[in-house]
Amino acid sequence: MNLKELAKALELSQTTVSRALNGYPEVSAETRQRVEEMARKLGYAPNQQARRLATGRSMSIGHVIPRSLHEMMNPVFMEFIAGAGETYSRHGYDMIISVVEDPNVEDAYREIARRKKADAVMVHGPRMGDTRPALLRELGLPFLLHGRVPGEEETTSWIDVNxxxxxxxxxxxxxxxxxxxxxxxxxxxxxxxxxxxxxxxxxxxxxxxxxxxxxxxxxxxxxxxxxxxxxxxxxxxxxxxxxxxxxxxxxxxxxxxxxxxxxxxxxxxxxxxxxxxxxxxxxxxxxxxxxxxxxxxVRHAGTRAAELLIEKILPHPDVLINEHLEAELIVGQSTGPAPA
Structure with a gap:
């Protein structure tokens, strides 16, 4: 299966199919989804090196994890990564995870920007007074927060449980x-x-x-x-x-x-x-x-975060994305009236 055959099956031009697979913003979301579904159905896999050359992108998303977050040992983090990773793969992106000592976080982001190792980054575990958003804006690296930094809700893109x-x-x-x-x-x-x-x-x-x-x-x-x-x-x-x-x-x-x-x-x-x-x-x-x-x-959160990063933020890095995920309240066996 090659690009010409995929385009013929879709009854679209090769240029449109290529642009849809490479994430160009002028291709409608409906067309992009149709192309991606047909590509999966027919087993078409675009040449990653060709995509990088054609788009000037690394086709990678970065995750820099400070050791103090304990997240590499945290099953919640791994569940998030599973959801995000499946979405990256579906869109033809690779995932880069860097686990660094806390004092080296800034250097890790600067290295990503300098060497163009990732097109965007996902930021985990925001804290009070977190300086990472300001650094990423300085570096011109598109990013999405999983969580929020207090006081910066209106100036950063984030996805978060309410x-x-x-x-x-x-x-x-x-x-x-x-x-x-x-x-x-x-x-x-x-x-x-x-x-x-x-x-x-x-x-x-x-x-x-x-x-x-x-x-x-x-x-x-x-x-x-x-x-x-x-x-x-x-x-x-x-x-x-x-x-x-x-x-x-x-x-x-x-x-x-x-x-x-x-x-x-x-x-x-x-x-x-x-x-x-x-x-x-x-x-x-x-x-x-x-x-x-x-x-x-949290797996759904990873999936949704990756979708927002690739489909919304990368094509339009200046547009802010804020999305709340509402938690269900489910009554189980562990609650009852207070004892007399």
Whole structure:
């Protein structure tokens, strides 16, 4: 199968087919999708070197990962990468992942720009006061944030779960069930997603005129031992919580383990709501899921982020893209009315 044969099957000119496969903005999205589907169906694979020469692009997307983010060891990151990688491949792009020490992040981006190693970059784990967006604008590298930098929502392109709204709804569910003392086991709160989740938790309380007890809130790397140890500590206190709101399924497994070790029953004695990234290897499934959860697929987020980067930002780098992904609130077996 060659370009001429593909064009004939589509009843389009070779020029139009070539431009559609190479991502030229003047080709409509409908035509591009039609060409890509036919190319997959007929097994046509364009010559990558020819594409690079024709377009002047590297046909690669860069991901620079600071070691402090712990993301290469994080299954959530790997699920995101799986979704993004499938999309890159479908559009004929390669993925470049660079894991660097924190002081070398700027140098890594400058090297990408200087050597034109990637046409654009995906930025992970934005924090308070993150300087990466300013650097990438200086370098002229198109980019998309997975998450947001506070204060730069109107000046950067991003895709993000509506974390504040998700945790506000989850907290309100627990309050509606009569829980007065709710523990929050959050991620590291210098990360934007965790700060927004805490804000949603606090808003649900303040909207009802309720005071939050700081002793019921924790923030750390979202591991199973963190969930178990925090839960044991809180349940052994003089005034324990009757419910937990948790930022990760992995942490929630530790919470459930500790509740059982204390001789209590989850969903009856203690209620638990967790955020569920819909990880393929850790399903919270069934007609009635084990955990009540705020669910948003991180794999879908990776797919959608890659689509936005390739289809929207690369053709029009000056146009800002802002997209919220709303989390579902799914009631499972882990919540019930507050004990009398």
């Amino acid at each position: 974390n504040g709204r998700a945790f506000e709804r989850a907290t309100n569910l627990l309050l509606d069930l009569g829980h007065q003392r709710i523990a929050l086991l959050n991620g590291l709160e210098d990360m934007d997603f965790a700060a927004r989740r805490r804000a949603g938790f606090e808003k649900a309380h303040t909207d009802r005129g309720m005071t939050i007890c700081p002793d019921l809130m924790r923030a750390a790397d979202m591991t199973e031992p963190y969930g178990a140890e925090s839960t044991r500590e809180l349940l052994s206190s003089g005034n324990p919580p009757s419910a937990f709101l948790v930022s990760s399924m992995i942490t929630a497994i530790g919470v459930a383990r500790a509740i059982g070790e204390c001789g209590l029953k989850i969903g009856t004695d203690i209620s638990v709501i967790t955020h569920d990234d819909a990880l393929s290897f850790l399903p919270n499934s069934g007609e009635v899921p084990i955990f009540t959860c705020t669910r948003s697929s």
